[in-house]
Amino acid sequence: MTPATTPILVVEDLVTSFRTGGGWHPAVRNVSFAVNHDETLAIVGESGCGKSVTALSIMRLVPPANGRVAGGHIRFAGRDLVDLGEEEMRTLRGDRISMIFQEPMTSLNPVLTVGFQVAEALRYHRDMRRRESDAAALDLLDQVKIPSARQRFADYPHQFSGGMRQRVMIAMALACRPELLLADEPTTALDVTIQAQVLALLAELKAAYGMAMIFITHNLGVVASIANRVAVMYAGEIVETAPVDEIFVHPTHPYTELLLRSIPRVDRDAGGLSTIAGQVPAISAMPTGCRFAPRCPHREHACTTRDPLLVPLAGAREHQVRCWLRAPPAEAGHA
Amino acid sequence: MPDPALSVTGLRKFFTVKRGFPRPKTVTVRALDGVSFHVGEGEAFGLVGESGCGKSTAGRAILRLIEPDEGEIAFKGENVVTAPRSRLRVLRRKLQIIFQDPYASLNPRRRVGQALIEPMRVHGIAGAAECEARAHALLAEVGLPANAMLRYPHEFSGGQRQRVGIARALTVEPELLIADEPVSALDISIQSQILLLLQRLQASRRLAFIFISHDLGVVRYFCQRMAVMYLGRIVETGPIPAIFDAPLHPYTKMLRDASPVPDPKVKVVMLRIEGEVPSAVNPPPGCHFHTRCPHVMPVCREAYPEWREMGGGRGVACHLHTK
Numbered sequence: 001m002t003p004a005t006t007p008i009l010v011v012e013d014l015v016t017s018f019r020t021g022g023g024w025h026p027a028v029r030n031v032s033f034a035v036n037h038d039e040t041l042a043i044v045g046e047s048g049c050g051k052s053v054t055a056l057s058i059m060r061l062v063p064p065a066n067g068r069v070a071g072g073h074i075r076f077a078g079r080d081l082v083d084l085g086e087e088e089m090r091t092l093r094g095d096r097i098s099m100i101f102q103e104p105m106t107s108l109n110p111v112l113t114v115g116f117q118v119a120e121a122l123r124y125h126r127d128m129r130r131r132e133s134d135a136a137a138l139d140l141l142d143q144v145k146i147p148s149a150r151q152r153f154a155d156y157p158h159q160f161s162g163g164m165r166q167r168v169m170i171a172m173a174l175a176c177r178p179e180l181l182l183a184d185e186p187t188t189a190l191d192v193t194i195q196a197q198v199l200a201l202l203a204e205l206k207a208a209y210g211m212a213m214i215f216i217t218h219n220l221g222v223v224a225s226i227a228n229r230v231a232v233m234y235a236g237e238i239v240e241t242a243p244v245d246e247i248f249v250h251p252t253h254p255y256t257e258l259l260l261r262s263i264p265r266v267d268r269d270a271g272g273l274s275t276i277a278g279q280v281p282a283i284s285a286m287p288t289g290c291r292f293a294p295r296c297p298h299r300e301h302a303c304t305t306r307d308p309l310l311v312p313l314a315g316a317r318e319h320q321v322r323c324w325l326r327a328p329p330a331e332a333g334h335a
Numbered sequence: 336m337p338d339p340a341l342s343v344t345g346l347r348k349f350f351t352v353k354r355g356f357p358r359p360k361t362v363t364v365r366a367l368d369g370v371s372f373h374v375g376e377g378e379a380f381g382l383v384g385e386s387g388c389g390k391s392t393a394g395r396a397i398l399r400l401i402e403p404d405e406g407e408i409a410f411k412g413e414n415v416v417t418a419p420r421s422r423l424r425v426l427r428r429k430l431q432i433i434f435q436d437p438y439a440s441l442n443p444r445r446r447v448g449q450a451l452i453e454p455m456r457v458h459g460i461a462g463a464a465e466c467e468a469r470a471h472a473l474l475a476e477v478g479l480p481a482n483a484m485l486r487y488p489h490e491f492s493g494g495q496r497q498r499v500g501i502a503r504a505l506t507v508e509p510e511l512l513i514a515d516e517p518v519s520a521l522d523i524s525i526q527s528q529i530l531l532l533l534q535r536l537q538a539s540r541r542l543a544f545i546f547i548s549h550d551l552g553v554v555r556y557f558c559q560r561m562a563v564m565y566l567g568r569i570v571e572t573g574p575i576p577a578i579f580d581a582p583l584h585p586y587t588k589m590l591r592d593a594s595p596v597p598d599p600k601v602k603v604v605m606l607r608i609e610g611e612v613p614s615a616v617n618p619p620p621g622c623h624f625h626t627r628c629p630h631v632m633p634v635c636r637e638a639y640p641e642w643r644e645m646g647g648g649r650g651v652a653c654h655l656h657t658k
Contacts, residue, residue, distance in 0.1 A: 046522035046523065046524060047522055145608040146610070147610035147611075148610075158356075160611075161611050161612065163609075163612075164610070164611065191385035191386055191549065192385065192549065192551075192590060192593045192594050192595075193385065193589055193590065193593045193612075193627075194385075194612070195593065195595075196592075196593035197607070197608050197609065200608070201608060218522065218523065219595060220523075220595075220597040221552075221594070221595025221596050221597045222595045223597070224595065224596065224597050224598055224599040224601070225595055225599070227599075244599045245599050245600075248597060248598055248599055258524070259523055259524065260597055262523050262524055262526070262527040263523055263527075263552065263597050264527075264530070264550075264552040264553050264555060264556030264557070265552050265555070265556075265596055265597065266551040266552040266555055266579065266591060266594040266596060267579075267596045267598075267601055269555070269576060273527045273530060273531060273556060274527065275524065275527045275528045275531060276524035276527075276528075277528075279492055279494065279524075279525065280522075
């Protein structure tokens, strides 16, 4: 790999476990990926697939009462976040790594003004004085296109609409010009026209700052419009990863393929809609072998006995698939 | 066109709410401001729009779960609005509703079997033994195992609970089902399962639907006709797919183009960033949409456009289409 493409974040064999019913079960299992500067990686999957837990693991925000990062490495700008002390982690969070969530109202403090909250990260991480941080915060609110930002600076979160609150969250997250932004379903709670606006804003700011973004969503339509690369997760594992143009044209894992055919499209008549029989297995009752096998129409005996590996497809190193049938390791040509 | 199963004319519902802190002000939410449409027998009619456009209020007002202020609702010629309690009970057998979150509408302390049998008893549909047999048949029809009868709502996943909600709505053999965002809370793979189930029921039982959704893709897939609502009014109505292929109202077009498509070659039209969008509390004067409309003309700021029939079963309220 050339230095120019050294990834800002490398996640290797991440395992994050949760305690349920007396035992520890992995919600994220052996997840590996990398994100480069100025790149958007979309992690897509259905509820419970581990996409949010992956993001929380990177932020070191897995609730310690019943969850823990049980293995692997999270290398951010050369440092392994897994080993970092909480004090050091606090200096990174909100400075070099930021996160935005689905519901901005639960992440904003209802009794503090919007301006105060946007300026807070600058006071904490940059030791700015009030006057200086307020000026910078006002500039940020302008950048996320809050109209008459000066007048709205002293407003409280409840005085903003959902789309505007999400833009305030984005302003807060970007205050310290992070190198990595984690966006966990940031547009899911928004109306489609507002979603389109927020996606446009995120794309614009990502390009302007050259930051890396991990965009977590269940919506493959949103993935298509914002991502450079895509990782599809199922039952705690990445089952397929590829550049965005590749995965939508050549979905290779049966899960990705079925998922794409299960979406009613607004731009054309769907014809027959595919379904995926059954449901996602519970975290405490994962099947052996391929975790998708019980729902897979192409299932063969081998699928239910041995765990498939995430291997590159022949002739397409960037496109990796975890499937015994569609991506047998021999065909991939590496031992 | 045959007589519609349901016709709604000039439906109006204003809510008065207190808003604001620390000095609350009384404001009027114009949730439904003269809404008219009809649904044919066995037809799936989509009601689409963004949050706060009044689509859910319309669904509830039709069942008189919310009493409308004004307007007419006729089901097979019978006036729902003026129906006395005894008739309303009969009408509610024919008109049923399913919700986005069936968990909220199921009693957590009652087994699914009880939830299914109760409406049949209340409406005096059958004796105890037959009710039980019917409940079993319904569970099979919606794709749930027979042992679901003895289980509690919390034991089911979201998709299964929606199946329970559908089965319960079917207990009284309705002719029209109001489906209020029935698949919005479900994962994609489960969403398609439920859509196919509803589609099968529409065919096998000749069920008519009012399908309320913010997801245009789902509406395009499931419905034959649809109406687009904006701030308490219908701005456009027409058959599918014509209304998608050539939307008449700029808002319909904006909604269509902003809906993400799972294809990186079809880029979502990234919209110009707006400030606060108007709500039904303060609909702008003239055409409600004029503050966001790319084709706004001086007349749009002054007068609400009249409804105009456009042929082919289409209609629109927009000054671009008035003579």
